[in-house]
Amino acid sequence: MQAVPARRRIAANVKDAALVGERRDQIVEAAIAVFRDKGFAAATMRDVGLRAGLSQGTLYNYVRTKEDTLYLVCDRAVAHYVDQIARAVEGVADPRERLVRAVRAVVRAQYDHRHNIAIVLREAHLLDARSREALRRRVDVFIDDIVAIVGAGTTGGPRRRASARLLAEAVTYLPTVFAMRPWRVRAEGPPDKLVDAMVDILLAALRIEQPA
Amino acid sequence: MQAVPARRRIAANVKDAALVGERRDQIVEAAIAVFRDKGFAAATMRDVGLRAGLSQGTLYNYVRTKEDTLYLVCDRAVAHYVDQIARAVEGVADPRERLVRAVRAVVRAQYDHRHNIAIVLREAHLLDARSREALRRRVDVFIDDIVAIVGAGTTGGPRRRASARLLAEAVTYLPTVFAMRPWRVRAEGPPDKLVDAMVDILLAALRIEQPA
DNA sequence: ATACTATGACTGACTGATCAGTCAGTCAAC
DNA sequence: GTTGACTGACTGATCAGTCAGTCATAGTAT
Missing domain, CATH: 1.10.10.60 (Homeodomain-like)
Structure with missing residues (x-):
């Protein structure tokens, strides 16, 4: 990272x-x-x-200012989320394994932090340019790391039309549905089941077979 | 529909x-x-x-009221989007073909309406309960239709851990990344290329082979 | 030991700016 | 004259941010 x-x-x-x-x-x-x-x-x-x-x-x-408060909230939310994922992939050398770990960690973290993530998604654009830039840079760096993990973990295998970059966007963005549409995903079942199902979707999107 | x-x-x-x-x-x-x-x-x-x-x-x-204005904007955005997709799958009888058509239409419509969709995603929760409910019902009905299309179009084929419902959430939610992270998806290329790549990701997520 | 002073953290009434919504007045068409 | 569409100054409510005052603590002088 x-x-x-x-x-x-x-x-x-x-x-x-x-x-x-x-x-x-x-x-x-x-x-x-x-x-x-x-x-x-x-x-x-x-x-x-x-x-x-x-x-x-x-x-x-x-x-x-009031806006400082929003910045602190967003900054905190992003830091926790990013930390959780960094810890999950630490020390994993195999690129495929690293990717699977990262996907699961992203999904888990998004579920765990879904309330904070909703705030960031809805409100961060209200920050002034400087604050927005600081936050965006942190998120961009994080997603670029995921791009690298996706790139390394998807070499070989079936042909994909989407770049590793867009795939990383999918991996990091789709689970935000937990935050934005809680009333719709609830029907899937308890948290662990929901997380498993989402991981399954993302691994399929990456055209990776899930270890059994 | x-x-x-x-x-x-x-x-x-x-x-x-x-x-x-x-x-x-x-x-x-x-x-x-x-x-x-x-x-x-x-x-x-x-x-x-x-x-x-x-x-x-x-x-x-x-x-x-000011809020009425927000409601009108969101109502208009949802109506246009939903209409576009309904038209795209009209008269298609084969379930697999219907699903592929729907996916492509959803992605296309989300790209075309990305600015309005950003407003809906960020601001609709500010509406009062009644307005929110009216909107949500429209979106729910629409997504339920997609659930049915996904259900019919994914019978047989590989085993999936996610329900048709969660898959439909993925299909209808992931392309909102166009609205929420335009600065990140832009790198994929011009609109048609971006749409194709996104369709590819979603069909993979559904574990459907893309027609050549 | 006692009194005084300085410092730093906290308080909440106050201020000025903002803006959603109102309404008396105007104008055009019939 | 009546009706209906429009105008924009005005009103009252709200709230982000301020600041004079309070209190507790530590240090210094007598």
Whole structure:
């Protein structure tokens, strides 16, 4: 996995770095709950403050703007998701095995983080260009890694019309259906069954036989 | 294709039905442009009015609320998309052929309507429950039709872990990547090439051999 | 030991900007 | 005169962000 691009720095009015970290955690957790419930635009910083157990003024000691909050939420969501997948493919040398592992990890992570992913998908485009760029770079680097894994894991085998790049898009995008259409995928069965079925679809899309 | 569920009625202050239709077209077109540019929340009705060439008060002769505008946009987007696909599979009797036709039509329509689809995906959840329900019913009916087509077109052939339902979700959801990640899929090549590659991925996912 | 001062974290009432929606007024057609 | 379509200034509600004030703690001077 490639080096992680630099994150956008957000200024805080408080000097104690540990406290900044702690309060940010509170804020992000609260913001996730509120944004999920109301969407970013209709969510208020009062809601977030109430939820986090912090006053309005305290909130603004840790973020400068409402948008900073959205950036922190998206950044956190992307980081967790990317980390989970990096860990899953660590130390796997065989390209085919690495690909299968990655696919399963992507699907699992998308299911686990589906609520946060919904926020990112719906709201990240509202960020200013700089924040959007920082996030997009992180996601792009991650998907480029998946492109490499797909490329190495699909050499030989049947002819495919789609590039490794588009295949990687399919692998990383399709499972977001868990976040965007939960009412529709629920019928497939419990989480493990749903994950297995999705992995099956993606491996078929890659024209890879699934190990039994 | 099943009967289309009833649309939500939106009241107008003007009696001339043809004029209502005409003004609504103006409003929807303007709204699509503005919502795409700024997102629904940050878009103002002044923007929409300016874009449509109608005054603030006139705008409110044709819709009651800002949200009505969003509903009209989403309703229009879904109707066009669904119509395009219904027409593509009309009169095709062979289940396998019908499925291949449907897949290609879905992909094509998603590419053609990608800008409107991005609005629906990002903003439809902001609608009130009733509007959301009306829209969702239309989409559900449509996807159920695709489920039936997938079910009929994939009988026999290799064993699949995913249900026809989840496969239909994949078919109807994956091409929304055109709307949500245009900067990533662009590299695949011109529209026709991109559509072909996506069709190839989906047919593979369905474990169907593509006709040469 | 005590009093005073400085520092840093927090509070919540307040401010100014924004905008969805309204309505008195205008104009054209019949 | 009546009706219907349109206009845009206005209103009231909302909310992101501010800032004077409060409180607790630590350090310094007497």
